[in-house]
Each structure stands twice: as structure tokens, then as C-alpha cells.
Amino acid sequence: MLVTTRMPHRVFHKVYDADYVGAVGSDDAALQTSSVIESTAGGTVLVGSSRRQAGFDAALDLDAVREIARKATRVFPFLADAAVMRVYGGFRPFMPDHLPVIGADPRVAGLWHATGHEGAGVGLALGTAELLRDVMTGRPPHSTPSPSRPLAPRSASERRRDRARDAAGGDPVRPGAAEAVTIVVDGEPVTGVRGQSIAGVLLAADRTAWRTTAAGRRPRGIFCGIGVCFDCLVAVGGVRDIRACQRPATDGDLVTTQDETLPETTS
Template sequence: MANDVIVIGAGIIGAACARALAVAGVAVTVVDRGTTASGTSAACEGNLLVSDKGPGHELQLAQYASSLWDGTVARLREELGRGFPSLEFDRKGGLVVATTAAGAGPLLDFAALQRGAGVEARVLDAAEARELEPDLTDSFQAAVFYPEDAQVQPAIATDALMASAQQYGARLLENTAATGGIRDSSGALVGVHTPQGPLRASRVLIAAGPWSGEVAELLGVALPVRPRRGELLVTSRMPHRIFHKVYDGDYVGAVGSDAGDLQTSSVVESTAAGTVLIGSSRQQKGFDSRLEVEVLGQLAAKALRLFPFLAGAQVMRSYGGFRPFMPDHLPLIGEDPRLPGLWHATGHEGAGIGLSLATAELVRDLMLGTPTRIDAAPFQASRASLLPHLTGVAA
């Protein structure tokens, strides 16, 4: 049993893991070279989705996570009090449309496969779709509604999970970078070096999102996590005219693609503040954060295909962030067999917000040696789909 854990990373994955462990009575120290939610968790839409995942292990993890969000939000509200900002949790549902005849068949086939895996995916006719979204374009060929999809304000959710973890005794060290590992005489990892001095613990959990590969290298192992850049547009406030998460069916293909070049798809939704978020893009270009006007132009053009009225909207700002891309499109959750004492909770690509709570429960249960609610083997380092990308891991 782990009696103390160092978590590297104060994004939503690290915060959720810290909270789950602290609630279970584990002594937790969270370190981050920046501040809470200063990386990927503050540079995304806050999606909690099942609609974009086909049958398989990631969908099972997403369904597990979806079952946790309502109760967790309620408990956080009780723990933190009315003075804490709202998490803006909204199980608004997602509407996926095919804007071309060629896209209609694949969308409906995908929805049928999801229903077979327990996802609620309702095929709508044109009238039903417009009842949900009156301003939706007339030019769509098929529509599927996913009532389980939800949204949360990601930075506030991260802050809330971290604040709760601290109430249960977790220690947070911001602006504290892990610069190397500490090993005992047997070679096991028993802590990390920081500029402020050494920190020791029975286990070290890397939850550093797209920077997890860099952290792993500092601790002595290779990890194939790569940054995948995403950009978003934000309109100025307007009357509420978009009521669900709405996206074109080509978004699903972009999510699962291995391509490194620029891919854009249409994803549009409103926020509680009255702005409209417009995405999404995916591009592998390292940690290059320079703004690309071409990307923003494609996002705007594709959003108009779904909601023509947005032609009159003013864009208030744009922002982007890096998502932790894994070569087999599955997060890495669990112990690293190459280095005793090292654990991972990373590689969630663009789904980390939604998958955070389930990831945290898996980490907690695995560390404490208690049964997990779903099979954890598909997310561990020894899985067959990841072995070709690792060195020093026995099958």
C-alpha cells in the first residue's frame, strides 16, 4: 500500500488523482513548475464526451467517468461552499450532424456501433434536430443526439479538485519543478529533486499532460507522449442561440487520426458566460505555440456551415493549447514496470477533462491494491499496443 505519493502536474488529471488519493488517506504532495491549471487544463473547451468514442477501452473509461461527474460536482459544491466559483457543469447533450451525403452513412453506422456498447445515441429527423437547435443550418443530411455529453469550465474544475484535495490533507507546491529522480540502493524511484530541495515518497506519479515525456526523461525512462496543438475561437457575448455541443461528424475522424499535419473540424457550443466556443484543430508541431491565421480561418469557415448566423458574430479572442498525444490513442494509467516506484496518468489527448475522474479512481485503486471498477490492463504500460513504442518493458 502506498503511504505517500508525489504527483507531478497540477492540471486536472493531477488534481483529480491527488483528491482521490487524499480522500483515501494517502499523504500526497503535488508539484508543478507553474501553477494549478496553468497548462492544458486552461486551454481547452471542457468537454465531457462519449459521443466521439467508438466501442472499446476509451469509451468504457469515458462511460465510467460520465457516471462520476454529477455526484462529484455536488460533493465539491458541499465541500467548497457557495463562495467557490461555479464549475458550470452542464449535461447539455451533444448533437452530431453530417453536412454531406457522403458523411451521413458513416455517422449513422458509428452511432449504431455505439448503441451496441451502451451509449444513448438518438437518430433525429430534420424537425427534431431543429427543435433542439433552431438556428442549425438547413444543409445537413443526418443528425444524432447524445444526451450523456456534458461540459464543465475546465480551469475552475481543476481548481476545485485541487482545493478539495488540500482540504483532505494534500500539499501543493506550485512553481516547483521536478528536475530529476531520487533512487534507493535497489534502483527504485523514491522521490524527486527540485530547486527547493529533495522530496521523498514511496511512489511518484507523472500527470504532466503533454510534458509527461519530458518529465519521464528526467526521471530516467522514455515515454512516447507528444504534444498535439489545438486552437479555439471565442466570440463576444451574445443572446443564447446554441443550446448543445454541436459538431460535424468529421470531428470523430480527426480525434482518432494519427496524421501530424493540420486537421480542422467544426465544433460549436455556448458557454455559461454567453460566449460561443468554436473549434477544433489538431496539429503536431512540437511545442510551437505561434498563432496561425490559416487555422483560425478554417475554424470560422467550418463553424458557419453549422450555424450561418455566426457570420455576424464578433470574435473576441483565440487561444490554443497542447494535448498529450499517444501513438495508440489510449491514456497511460498505472505503474511503470521499467522503474519501480514510477507511475503514470497521462496521454489522454483531448479527452483529459472528461476522463480525469475515472483516471483518478483507477490510480487510487491500483495503488491501494483494491479492485477496479473497469479492467485497468488496457491502460497500463505493458499493453500490446504500446510495447512497440517503449524500451525496456517486458511483454
């Protein structure tokens, strides 16, 4: 995704080209791009998008950025003069048949899944939540959930871990006193659990916001939780602009919140 600076031009409706429809159902693992363009209430323009089966490789794909920009300027030529202030990427949870996984896990009691929506998660979130609520509470669902999918066989390392857990009489990865981490936030110690992000530690400690809006100085909380809204920026060890939702909390981290004013309406 590319984000421009504020512009005098506005795109009054989300515009996307037909390549997007083909990419949604494609099994091609290679890079695919399609134009998805819209203005935000703050006057910036969001430009996307790309798909590539990259596993968990989070490196920015400059080829994708160039192709997205090239296609967008064909749809809206005025974008050729736009200044891009931010570029970011993220993961799309993907299933080979392009259908989401919604429902109870067949192996772990009490574990429920709502994932695999690829790029349609924002549009399908409410329906997914209602469906999961119904199946969890025993209500007749408004639509039929996808069938439970058998999960991948356990790896050798997973089997060894399970044997070690059974021999120890418990689950060694269960959070306990030994799993605690303590970070220092604005001079105050905050305790969390190993494996949490800095944002997770803060949220669990009821620190739901650490930035404020430009007008009214109202608290501003994390918007996305996946590192694309940049509302969770903190300084860690003096290094600014760390996305707290993506940075694992490490015992002894010195965290300083960046209480910078933000526009009242952002995307």
C-alpha cells in the same frame, strides 16, 4: 479555440460535426479541423477545434483559426457576424495508438502516469482518477488499466546526466537550497523551486487565488492550469496579462497581481 463576445444567440447543446470522430482516430500528422461549438453560461460561444502533430511548437496556427471559423459559420451562419475576443491553443498529450497511459512508470518507483487522452481528457478525467486510485491503493479496479508501456530508451545526454549523478553521490536535479528562486509578489518575497511556474510558486505558498468575482468579491482561483482560462493573469515587471501558469519563475521577478473583477460564472 475561438471565444466570441457575449451574444444574443445561444447554442443549447454542444454541437460537433462528424469530422471530429474521424480526427480522433486519425494518424495524419497534418492539420485537421472539425466544428465543436457550444455556448457558455456567460453568453459567449466557444468554437473549436483542431489537431496537428506539432511537437512542442506553441505558436498560434492562423491557418487552423481560419479553417475553424469557416467551418463554424457553415454550421451556425449567425456566427459570421460574431466578434471574436480571444483565440488560444494548447497541447493534447498524444500516443500513437490513441490510448491513454495510466499506471505506474516501469523505470521510476513512485511515479504514476495519467496522460495521453488527447482531446478526451475532460470527459475521461473522473474515470481515470478512480482507476489510478484503485491501482495505487491495491483495490480491484472497475476496469482494466492499459498495460504499462516501455518508455523510450534514454538519450546520450540522459545517460551522461545519470553518470554524473552517480559520481556525485546524489541527484543533481533534486530541489535543494541552491535550486530556490525568490520572486516578489505585491511587494512581498515568495520563495519557490527552480522550474516552477509563477502560479506554481504562488500555489505552493498557499496563494490559491489572486482575482475576485464581480458579485460578492469572492476569491477566484486558477481554473485550468494550462493557460486557457486566463484566471491566473499577473503583471511581471510591469508587463500586464502574463499567464502565471505558463511563465517560469525567475529569481527576482517583480509580480503584481491583477485583482480584476470577473463574472460569477465563466467558462
